[in-house]
Amino acid sequence: MRRGTEIDRLYDSHAQPLYAFLLSLTRNEADTRDLLQDIFVKLSREPHLLDGVRDERAFLIRLAHNATIDLIRRRGSRERTKDRFAAEIISPFAPCDEPDGRFFRDELSAALVELPPDQRAVVHLKLWEGLTFEAIAEVLEISPNTAASRYRYGLDKLRERLRPLYEEIK
Amino acid sequence: MDDFEQRLKRQPLRQLPADWREGILAAAKAVEPADHRSRTAHPSFLSTLNHQLSTLLWPHPKAWAGLAAVWIVIVTMNMSMRESAPAVMAKKASPPSSEMMAELKQQRLMYAQLIGGGDQPADRPKFFPMPRSGRVGMMMT
Numbered sequence: 001m002r003r004g005t006e007i008d009r010l011y012d013s014h015a016q017p018l019y020a021f022l023l024s025l026t027r028n029e030a031d032t033r034d035l036l037q038d039i040f041v042k043l044s045r046e047p048h049l050l051d052g053v054r055d056e057r058a059f060l061i062r063l064a065h066n067a068t069i070d071l072i073r074r075r076g077s078r079e080r081t082k083d084r085f086a087a088e089i090i091s092p093f094a095p096c097d098e099p100d101g102r103f104f105r106d107e108l109s110a111a112l113v114e115l116p117p118d119q120r121a122v123v124h125l126k127l128w129e130g131l132t133f134e135a136i137a138e139v140l141e142i143s144p145n146t147a148a149s150r151y152r153y154g155l156d157k158l159r160e161r162l163r164p165l166y167e168e169i170k
Numbered sequence: 171m172d173d174f175e176q177r178l179k180r181q182p183l184r185q186l187p188a189d190w191r192e193g194i195l196a197a198a199k200a201v202e203p204a205d206h207r208s209r210t211a212h213p214s215f216l217s218t219l220n221h222q223l224s225t226l227l228w229p230h231p232k233a234w235a236g237l238a239a240v241w242i243v244i245v246t247m248n249m250s251m252r253e254s255a256p257a258v259m260a261k262k263a264s265p266p267s268s269e270m271m272a273e274l275k276q277q278r279l280m281y282a283q284l285i286g287g288g289d290q291p292a293d294r295p296k297f298f299p300m301p302r303s304g305r306v307g308m309m310m311t
Contacts, residue, residue: 011195159174
């Protein structure tokens with residue numbers, strides 16, 4: 001009973017950001033659901049997994065990242081996966097009624113797909129999870145300098161791709 | 171963060187579909203915890219055997235170990251003696267000498283004459299041993 005309650009709590013606290021992160025990486029809703037379910041099944045099967053963990057969110061994002069990397073490796077080469085994701089692209093952003101806003105989100109979504117997954121993960125965690133480079137480094141098991149450089153590279157690509165649109169609607 | 175980053179950051183993310191909650195949590199709650207599963211798993215044949223042997227031998231483990239060692243020594247010695255005995259006999263046996271061969275030939279010839287009916291008289295009475303009392307009676311008469 002207590003295990004069930006704990007899983008409910010973890011889901012209600014962390015499922016939304018995990019969903020957004022997974023969708024940003026996979027861009028596929030079915031894969032995102034499978035990965036999200038795998039994470040909570042793992043938590044249920046190993047109830048002591050979170051014992052002694054200081055930051056639950058960071059730990060769960062790391063699980064999500066590792067699960068996504070495993071999925072990509074299982075599926076074969078990165079290019080094939082990217083093609084598949086591109087074919088079934090789903091925007092990680094909420095729908096927008098306002099035309100300019102909707103266009104910007106669509107363009108941003110398309111620009112994010114063109115980033116390599118490691119840069120996309122850092123950009124997502126920095127912009128939409130609000131993590132510091134130190135926290136991102138810990139989650140993705142890279143150095144803070146690597147996290148910062150990946151963010152800079154990713155952001156420069158987004159800026160270049162979206163500059164005309166951004167200047168127009170600013 | 172500059173304006174561009176702020177603009178990106180303000181874009182709201184897609185909401186998690188509400189109907190996923192029930193399915194995902196049901197799947198998660200359907201699995202047994204790993205430690206519980208290992209506790210309730212059936213013991214293997216070897217572990218059962220080990221447990222039974224431990225229970226049986228636990229009261230005097232040194233005595234059982236000594237007995238087992240003695241048996242091992244006995245069996246080993248028995249097998250080594252069995253393997254070495256014919257070799258020893260074969261080593262000790264020497265080829266028969268010519269005198270012995272001649273003697274054996276002579277004995278074989280005598281045996282053939284004894285059992286052969288050709289040169290034995292047919293009317294010769296067969297000797298049947300009699301009791302000593304009977305022999306004494308014959309001498310008296």
